[in-house]
Amino acid sequence: xxxxxxxxxxxxxxxxxxxxxxxxxxxxxxxxxxxxxxxxxxxxxxxxxxxxxxxxxxxxxxxxxxxxxxxxxxxxxxxxxxxxxxxxxxxxxxxxxxxxxxxxxxxxxxxxxxxxxxxxxxxxxxxxxxxxxxxxxxxxxxxxxxxxxxxxxxxxxxxxxxxxxxxxxxxxxxxxxxxxxxxxxxxxxxxxxxxxxxxxxxxxxxxxxxxxxxxxxxxxxxxxxxxxxxxxxxxxxxxxxxxxxxxxxxxxxxxxxxxxxxxxxxxxxxxxxxxxxxxxxxxxxxxxxxxxxxxxxxxxxxxxxxxxxxxxxxxxxxxxxxxxx
Ligand SMILES: C[S@@+](CC[C@H](N)C(=O)[O-])C[C@H]1O[C@@H](n2cnc3c(N)ncnc32)[C@H](O)[C@@H]1O
Numbered sequence: 001x002x003x004x005x006x007x008x009x010x011x012x013x014x015x016x017x018x019x020x021x022x023x024x025x026x027x028x029x030x031x032x033x034x035x036x037x038x039x040x041x042x043x044x045x046x047x048x049x050x051x052x053x054x055x056x057x058x059x060x061x062x063x064x065x066x067x068x069x070x071x072x073x074x075x076x077x078x079x080x081x082x083x084x085x086x087x088x089x090x091x092x093x094x095x096x097x098x099x100x101x102x103x104x105x106x107x108x109x110x111x112x113x114x115x116x117x118x119x120x121x122x123x124x125x126x127x128x129x130x131x132x133x134x135x136x137x138x139x140x141x142x143x144x145x146x147x148x149x150x151x152x153x154x155x156x157x158x159x160x161x162x163x164x165x166x167x168x169x170x171x172x173x174x175x176x177x178x179x180x181x182x183x184x185x186x187x188x189x190x191x192x193x194x195x196x197x198x199x200x201x202x203x204x205x206x207x208x209x210x211x212x213x214x215x216x217x218x219x220x221x222x223x224x225x226x227x228x229x230x231x232x233x234x235x236x237x238x239x240x241x242x243x244x245x246x247x248x249x250x251x252x253x254x255x256x257x258x259x260x261x262x263x264x265x266x267x268x269x270x271x272x273x274x275x276x277x278x279x280x281x282x283x284x285x286x287x288x289x290x291x292x293x294x295x296x297x298x299x300x301x302x303x304x305x306x307x308x309x310x311x312x313x314x315x316x317x318x319x320x321x322x323x324x325x
Contacts, residue, residue: 004143004170007121010303012181015313016172019181023173029062029150037155040078047163048073057089057104058061059134081157083210085119092163100285102278103131106192106221113315114268115128115217115300116140117296121188125176125208126194130157133169141188149175160192176204182211192221195254196245205261212318218263221318223248223309230256240293240309242303251312263316270313 005013027034033244049062072260075093124133128148136144138288144231146169148154156223161169172178176194189212208218225233225248232249239245249257251268258266279290295301300308 002167004121004145005141008182008185010182010184010221012183013269015181016308017114018053018177019081019174020172027173027314034151036081037151038194038209040081041155041159044078044159047059047075047093048165052166054134054137055304057102058091059088059097059131059160060091061160062093065241067093069256078138078159082152082159083175085129085156085282086285087098087286088130090129090131090160092160095115098282099131100279100282100289103167103265104135105194107132107135109270109313110219110221111273113219113267114139114295115188116190121145121185121213122188122190123147123182123186123189123211124192125179126192127157127171127190128173129154130160130169132192133157134164134166137168141168145186147174147178149173152277179204179207179211184211186212187216189216189218191218193223194237195220196223196248199246201247201249202257202261205257205263210321211320214318214320216318218316218318219260219313220258221311221313222254223274224251224254224312225307226250226310227307230254233265235304235306238304240290240304241288242245251310251314254298254312254314258314261289265315267318269314269315271310274309275310302315 005011049258050066051063053060072093076095079095079097085097085099087101087103088097090097117136120137120141122141122144124146127133127148130146132145133146148171154171157171188206195201227250229298231254232253233249234247239248251271255266255268276291281289293302294308295303302308
């Protein structure tokens, strides 16, 4: 498998390699918290799917008939070890994984605004288990690099990717705070479901723009509050029960953040209310989900009494180097 770093002329390769080496040493430790995800990853190393399909709602890796009974049980066990599954669905050698989110709905909303990904160098920041990265593959990107700091998602993606033989997909155990290691690298960046978790969203957008090639396209999706005014809600403690949510903007506020960080051609191309059809408890994610986050007597409000979230989608262009508008 080729290293995508060979394709990135401007990346800080020494720092990225040093970070990888540090991560490898850390993850090699026999700690319970690492082993619970490393072991299922290792248990499936002999499995390589003959059939894949990334063009349907469920990302499909392998058909049931490709495996014997023992391996099918092994796949089921390993997939259960990666619970809770937030993004999906997936079908893995016939194991049907119904994730909390029906992520194909978000993908379908992105499609009308999606640039041609053919031959492009793409980043998916906060890629989770890589659902959207797999969905990008039919468009033949040159490579897609996912940044994901959580071990559960990192190993889950690596397990799926190896079975799928998807050589164009890569992951780094990194967060958006590592994006300065990739100056002027990406032609397309996906930033889905991330910005309201950042304590400095504007600073993050500036850093992301610096990681994009001139003419590069950012696709951003966010929770949002309703309203036309360019304002953001800043919850006292939690928003929809989530303590790690900071600024929840209106669509026009997010548009202004993008403009003020030097993006151009900013377009709001979709806005929709959230629903418990799209995000719900399943056998593969057994904790609370969307309907538990709302006021039971008034679904227009969160349990904290804030406006219930919309989801908004924006597209923006990096016109050139940061510092030049
Ligand atoms: C709300 S989920 C969104 C996942 C996916 N992008 C989507 O839209 O369905 C947030 C993701 O960001 C990841 N994450 C957490 N901290 C992060 C960080 N500092 N940088 C990048 N991603 C982070 C989480 O592990 C999770 O996978």
